Amino acid sequence: MTTVEFVVKLLLQKLSDLLIQEAEFLSGVCDQVEWLQAEFRRMQCFLKDADTKQEGDERVKNWGRDVRDVAYDAEDVIDTFVFRTAILKRRGFVGVVKRWAFIFNKLVARHKLVSEIERIRNKIRAISESRSTYGIENIGQEAEMSSTRLRLQDWKLTSPLDQEPDFVGFEKDLEILVARLMKGELCRCVISVVGMGGLGKTTLMKKVYNDTRVKTHFHSSVWISISQEYGVRDLLQNIVNCYKVISEEELKKLNVIQLRHIISEYLKEKKYLIVLDDVWTYEAWDVLKDAFPNMNNGSRVMLTTRNKDVALHADARSQPHELGFLNDEESWELFCKKTFPGHVNSCPQYLEKLGREIVKKCHGLPLAIIVIGGLLSRKEPWEWENVHKSISWQFIEGEVKISCILSLSYKDLPYYLKPCFLYLGIFPEDYEFHAKKLIQLWAAEGFLQQRGDEMLEKVGEDYMKELAQRNMIQLAKRSSSGRIKSCRIHDLLRDLSISEAKENMFLHVVHENVGVSYTFRARRLAIHHNALREYTFLKSFTPRLRSLLIYTHEVDEMLGRKPDKFLYTGFKFLRVLDLHNVKTELPSEIGALIHLRYLSCTKTWLKRLPSSIGNLRNLETLIVTSFYNIQVPSTIEKMQQLKNLHVTSAGADVFYVSWGVIEGHPRLDWISNLHTLTRVKAGKWMEGCLGKLTNLRKLGIGLGEGEFDKVFFESIVHLECLQSLFVAAGSKFPASASFKSLFNLHKLHLQGELEGLSESCEFPEKLSKLTLRDSYLRRDPLATLEKLKSLRILRLLEYSYIGVEMACSAQRFLQLKCLHLERLYQLEEWRVEEGSLPSLLHLRINYCEQLKKLPEGLQHATTLKKLELWNMHPLFKARLQEKEGEDWKKIHHIPSIDIHYME
Template identity: 35%
Template sequence: MAYAALRSIAQILHQTLNHDHQYLILDEKQQIESLIEKLSSLHDFLENYSKKITQHLVGKIRDASHIAEDIIESCITDRIHSESASHEDGSLGKKSIRFDLIVNLIFGSLKPASRGHCHVVSVYNFIAIKARLLRESSELEIVSIVGTGGIGKTTLATQVYHDSFIVRHFDIRAWATVSHDYNLQEMLLSLLNSMGKLTREMHEMTSELLEECLYECLKCRRYLIVLDDVWDTKFWDDVKRLFQNDKSGSRIMMITRLENVAGYANSCTPPHRMRFLSDSESWILFCDKVFGNICCPPNLEEIGKKIVQHCQGLPLAIVLIGGLLSKATRTEHYWNYVAENVSSETNLTDEQYSKILSFSYKHLPYHLKWCFLYMGIFPEDYNIRVTKLVKLWVAEEIVKPVRSKSLDDVAEEYFLDLVERNLILIHEKQSNGKIKTCRIHDLVRDLCMREAQKEKFYHVTNRSLCGIQQVSSTHRVSIRRNTNTHNHKLLLSPQVQSLLNFDWEVPIPEMSNMRLLRVLHQQGMLEFPNEVAEWVKLRYLDCMSIHIPSSIYKLQNLQTIILRRDMGPLYLSLDIWKMPQLRHVLLEYVILPDPSSVGTEGDNSVFVLVNLQTLSLVMNFQCTEEVIKRIPNIKKLGIHYKDVEVGREYYCLNNLVRLRNLESLKWIDFGFSFSRNLSFPTSLKKLTLVEGSLSLEDMSIVGSLPNLQVLKLRRTAFFRRVWITNAREFLQLKYLLLENITLVRWRVDDTHFPNLERLVLKDCYKFGDFPFEIGEIPTLRSIELYECSGLVVILAKYMQGERRILRNDGLQIHIVNSRQWDFGANGP
């Protein structure tokens, strides 16, 4: 019972005050008295409203109280033993009791669980893991989470990883997904990337150099490393040397399905074993996925509970069936049909309900089945960029055209439908709130692979096969990372239409006879064959290359071209204006030819690129009337001005306002003042300004954009060191990034930025002021501080404390690698 647990912890606190007070330090006596008062109020609340309190909530309070009691008793006991052994002054060498953690454990359990998590996890599982990570031990410790596939291990770890207490406690957090056939170099890159330390040069480094980079990032810092999906004990032998024990209280969280792997990494402490959901937990999860905030209709409740029972507590099975029913008709007849079929297809084997997962796939609308199967073409645990996925679906012609909608918009609707059905997991979001990257669960991916094999939808190269491997039975081929390349040659038939190579080291196979090729993705360097002009069906090209062959302009069906390179500017031919099917052109530092130029050879007529939506990154972009006419529907534009010696009139930048469909603009080295008759199109929703100078007048022009939701200022100088905003500016702004700017002060009123949700400061060591009025913006949900001054950190924390006093504690402060000054739990 929660009542007994609360009485027990209260008695422990009274015992400490009356008999063990000599072991208390600093202001712990006052904090204990305050906690006793809070517990008394909570006890009264439980007694007065017992009939309205669910058993679920009572259990949360009980479990949190038990763990809090253990924290207090363990700390006092350690002090007693330490003093007895050393006979030293009792006030020396003692660590303070984490009363902030205790209050968060008990009273944080009263907060309703946020929606949007894929699985229900026991609040006790969550609190127990959190307590083990935060316990008073300076030694490096490994905390393992073990459980079968689909039971919610990664979901639990994700919740803990993003918990506000965990974020504040650790200086650095990093996450890497390991998988079956792990690659040490890829894992190191993943860790550095999640820390925000990854640079382009690191992709070319050896594993040894990457290890040195990782060591420097972790040295003398309290870090939390998550190693997800570990399958082999050998992995720990390979990586344990990377994580030095600096006695700073660092932790490693290992997630695995195998008991022996968890025990091998940490034989001293038993792993946390995930359990299946109870009937009540399963029903809560099911209703959340099917109905959201609406209650289950009475006529469907009995049938729904039968469906849930057939899932036997496996969260993944529940959310997939829930996703299916959330889109289906809510009639007793259909629900009975699902209940009968789920029951007949349930088979408790090691595959863990694979037939239930198959049932979800079989009942997908036809137009979504191919999109879903396509997810299996990517490597295991691959973070899939949504924009890339949408472009591939369109190029593969598996998106059905809809009148008055672009193919990209239809593909995005397909994607969101699969997300709502819980078949695709959200991994990362963009600054504008849209989904940036996604992935699929391992069990769901296995389903994709099985069904794709039945349909001969694509072929995946066999990692272990040596010698010659001939592919002749499918139109799509996927070459995975870590493929065994020794004496291995891949022969492709002329019927192959899509080739996706995800291995940096595997060269492209012989392609001289592949005239039907539609999609080519090459992770590493691509040497264009002489026959490239024969790829007349090619719609999607993504590769790394030094140059573009002149014959590529003959590919009249090309929709997307993505070229990654580290060379100087790339001069495009005038023929680029003769490719009417182009939708997305993503090239690094290109020189765009003037369409009004008159050449000396051939036909110089140009077309209107009516389908072009993305164009980036253009060097010294000349926005002439001729260019504007050729790209009337451009949505995303990236431009870079470098070594310019003439004014903006030469580049016709006043014409930017005529790009009436432009939604996103990235402008690097903007060496021109905005305040002199330069206007942006009112359609602009996202603006990124890099390496330039701004006046207050310029900021007013930006602030007056009626639809601007995202503003990023990077390495930007302000003519004045003080930024004063006005009430009529930035009315729709939701995301603001200030990175390495020269501002010293910021003056803002609480009526400004009325829709701001997220504020990010990076490398702002000159920024010596943080306006308290920002904290009074009711929509603000998070402030992120990366490499900021200690004063900014203190002011931000103080502001957060003020909001808590006013019982408006929805604001989260995330601090990464900033200069923090520790003033204890009560702040400065």
């Protein structure tokens, strides 16, 4: 029911916008629109009460469906009217005849709107009368607040989101699996972990995979997620990408057989570990197994699966490791960690008996315990009894039915989070989705509620944090500033989101071998992988569709070589269009999609955006990635709602491949809402414009050969809101280059030659992430950079430094958490004094071919959690040998070590 409440809320917002933005065209019909607005406001009041009474009452559910349907009808009427008026405005009029035609068409549009509103009014009257028919006329008369709206005290919400998943009860399993990996026969064998969904197979496997003993035992290790919706070519490409043996362009030319051969040849001389997570079928193993050669050197393949037969099929000689349920005490320990995070005393004594009874109903299944713990962490103690009574599940045919507990957590979500959770079903299984993208999609759909002058992005971040605190999503990565960077959703929770979304006509997901109902009425459609090769099935859907997201390998294969015949004209109400792997040019017809808020075309071969893109006056986010330099028409100056413009590379190396070229001299300063402008080339458009984009938070620009250097550096001093800046110089940065005036700048990426850090560049005090590339510095850059007190991430990449020595001084780099040294080909010695790098968590060194040993002072970096050494000198192999190597004492305290040696 809460989903219906949200549908009505979005409709009310749309009605308000209509009255403000279309005042001229609504002359004479405002009363009807205001009546509609008032009626839906009254319905909204009834819905708040109905939400508390719908459980188990089919009459209330049916009434809610009626309200949802009429709200959808009203939305269609409004969007149709806006579409018609937009066409009239675009055509305008010149001369007497066209003027009279314009007036006539405006009157026709009004008449149609009045007629449609009258039809909606009749439906609303029928729905109001049906409350008596259904015997539910008393709803709306009580003002009690739903218990699901209440919150637990703030002290229960203090746990950090970026903590490792709680590891409880699998200690013995960990030791058994580590031993099986490192001991036993030399021939390649498959070690399988078997168990039902939600049992913790992936959590255990990650613990094994990241174990220091395992990392140092194998020369090469790779983690690949399979899922039910795998694509063979994608899987093999992902493995090749992990080894970085060929370029992205070469990779795309290879077929499945060739990809398997490349992987096999690369692994022949290595003791490797391959982890295949979530294997569902025999076929998934059969298409991959030939890529993993048996060289009798102790190599291993590990896989997780819910099907024991799949494990035996992969290696009949190897006994699958079957994961059991947690015992009572382990279950209780996990429950307390999730329900009372960050508190030593854990569960209060007066709640323990009831808490243990709730835990007992979870039957030792970790996912169920985690989800119910997340739910109770936000409940008042007196509400626990209600939760306890709501849980009624049992073992069915050897498996635990957990849908009740998961559904309970969904129903407990506040109304503003429900559509956000349901929307997660758009992503394919095991997909790691970027937080920024999801927030932009939520904003385009209208899910984010404005809170005063606060930016919607901040609202979206808070929504995501709350979902994570409730354990409805899993945190994957954080940015340098501590923000959530990417997330995942557990398979079972994803299934729940898809099921609930389908029932509420909110979203429909199409995947392989699943047919499409011709009675489909959902407002959003997501197509995963190669679900359907033909696009003709789309014609069976009504034009009600508001969002179309296609995650296939080849969009053009599915839509045909000229998709503009239908895709860009058949769905005139689209707010979100997300396409991948488009080879053809975008047609001019895309300009007809005037309702679009979000447009993304990624991994494309586009060379130019059509000038009609300027007609998308409501567009907020435009993302295009291509293997070519993209021509951006000057008509973008008309898109005054645009907040995010990303024109990025689709290649493997995002710093060298493609740029957006803005044509002409558009007035971008008119786009006052612009927050993000990335990967564009410097040009005439900057003159008198760039310095006026004062709302910019993120900017990425290529300066070319220096023609616009002066304009750029004179302009950026006015960008006081700028938080992230990427600048690529054509050759070298001017001696006068300075960034010190950018007080809010947190991230800075400079690509191009610098005469010297202290002379040519000044950095702002708040800088927390710095990347240098092609700087050709001759003096040790650390001597200057160690003075940046807020620096948390430092990346010195290819040719950033061409000297032979570097040193980290004592009591310096106090905040640095991540240090990345890559392709410093001349570096021979690196010294770290004791007391330096006291906060370092992650160290990565890649292709520093002359570096023969690790610094002595590294042994004092006791905070270090992860060490990656890729393609280093062969001498490292002996020096880092466990317990015996000269450098082992420097790294033995590091939990996760990943080493790949040069051939």
